[in-house]
Amino acid sequence: MQRGTNLGRLGGYNQAVILDAIRRAHEGVARVELVELTGLSPQTISNVVRRLVDEGLVREDRKAVSGPGKPRTLLKLEVSSRFAIGIHLDPALMTLVMLRLDGEVVASARHEMPVVGQPDRTVEAMADRVRELIAETGVAREKILGIGVAAPGPIDEPRGIVVGPPMLHGWERVSLREPLHKLTGLPVLLDKDVTAAAVAELWASERTTPENFAFIYLGTGLGAGVVLQGEVLRGSSNNIGEIGHYPTQLEVPECYCGRRNCVGMALAFRTLIQQGIDAGLFPQDQDLSGLAETTAAVSRLCMMAKDGRPEAVQICDRAAGQLGAAVAHVANLLDVERIIFGGPLWDGLVDFALPRLRREIQDRFVAHAIHGVVVEGSGLGHQVGALGGACLVLDHALSPKASGLLLGSRT
Numbered sequence: 001m002q003r004g005t006n007l008g009r010l011g012g013y014n015q016a017v018i019l020d021a022i023r024r025a026h027e028g029v030a031r032v033e034l035v036e037l038t039g040l041s042p043q044t045i046s047n048v049v050r051r052l053v054d055e056g057l058v059r060e061d062r063k064a065v066s067g068p069g070k071p072r073t074l075l076k077l078e079v080s081s082r083f084a085i086g087i088h089l090d091p092a093l094m095t096l097v098m099l100r101l102d103g104e105v106v107a108s109a110r111h112e113m114p115v116v117g118q119p120d121r122t123v124e125a126m127a128d129r130v131r132e133l134i135a136e137t138g139v140a141r142e143k144i145l146g147i148g149v150a151a152p153g154p155i156d157e158p159r160g161i162v163v164g165p166p167m168l169h170g171w172e173r174v175s176l177r178e179p180l181h182k183l184t185g186l187p188v189l190l191d192k193d194v195t196a197a198a199v200a201e202l203w204a205s206e207r208t209t210p211e212n213f214a215f216i217y218l219g220t221g222l223g224a225g226v227v228l229q230g231e232v233l234r235g236s237s238n239n240i241g242e243i244g245h246y247p248t249q250l251e252v253p254e255c256y257c258g259r260r261n262c263v264g265m266a267l268a269f270r271t272l273i274q275q276g277i278d279a280g281l282f283p284q285d286q287d288l289s290g291l292a293e294t295t296a297a298v299s300r301l302c303m304m305a306k307d308g309r310p311e312a313v314q315i316c317d318r319a320a321g322q323l324g325a326a327v328a329h330v331a332n333l334l335d336v337e338r339i340i341f342g343g344p345l346w347d348g349l350v351d352f353a354l355p356r357l358r359r360e361i362q363d364r365f366v367a368h369a370i371h372g373v374v375v376e377g378s379g380l381g382h383q384v385g386a387l388g389g390a391c392l393v394l395d396h397a398l399s400p401k402a403s404g405l406l407l408g409s410r411t
């Protein structure tokens, strides 16, 4: 059953199908080709295209001549006719982006998270940052389709609530969607950060065949976003991808789940820093008071590993080995063609961790006689969560896929 939403699609199903076909044709597409691509009648195409042109979403471009008959007018997406805003809520940082209809970034911003433990203030700050972003770009408000929030899970999506994410202390049950909608007047969607990251990858993909991949998100938490046969999977309650509790062979500090061998804890900032202290890489009184301090220390550890310092290489390589073994299970469970790593911690790890991860995953991949599994880093960088938030909005407004309708804000 589809839920009501205050972020509607731009027109009906046929319009979404036609807009999708125009969006994908970078060089433009003629009406006659749309008939072929969509299976809709010439009359329907003609009516819908006229409406899209009237609404400023599509423009008539140059004429193309091919073969006999009169030249065909090519239709193109009017990329600056609408915009989407994405916010990634991370325990340490709030990242915002604004995208055009074709997914290009027109503006972005990063802010330290204000006063963790006071969710009301954070939601107000989110609204303020959105207003600043809109003012900075000069984009007319009515052109903004909505805001997509990528938040650490678990989330209670039907209620628009974040439910006690492990690193956001004081956020036991925090309503995000309705307050942000009230403060900004814009439609708001909410999804898990890892799922949003997978949506961003899907939008960035140039592949013509349906995608099959898992996006492994490395940040203050560890999670997976999943795309199979070109569809983003979300699970029964939008909380898919909690891989942080896969067991490792290491004894690591106690996880919030109560166990002492969770892979998420093996990769947790504090675990890695403690190993650095034990190895003499950091002073015994290393400042671990806040997220900014721990994030900076992990970046330093990654730099030391990159520079070849043996103790740091050993710590990071061991973490990568454990991660690779866990992710191999994901690859086998889902029979994916690609494993994509990304997120804030990934940037530091990529250089020396990728070969080890490739080895661990590919050695364990069972279907290798049928097809390989590509293991790579995301090209979307540290903004991937925020990009995903904005792509949720674009997906919801533009995509004819049913899954694009599952997230919505009831008002």
Ligand SMILES: [Zn+2]
Binding pocket: 244, 245, 255, 256, 257, 258, 259, 262
């Ligand atoms: Zn655990």
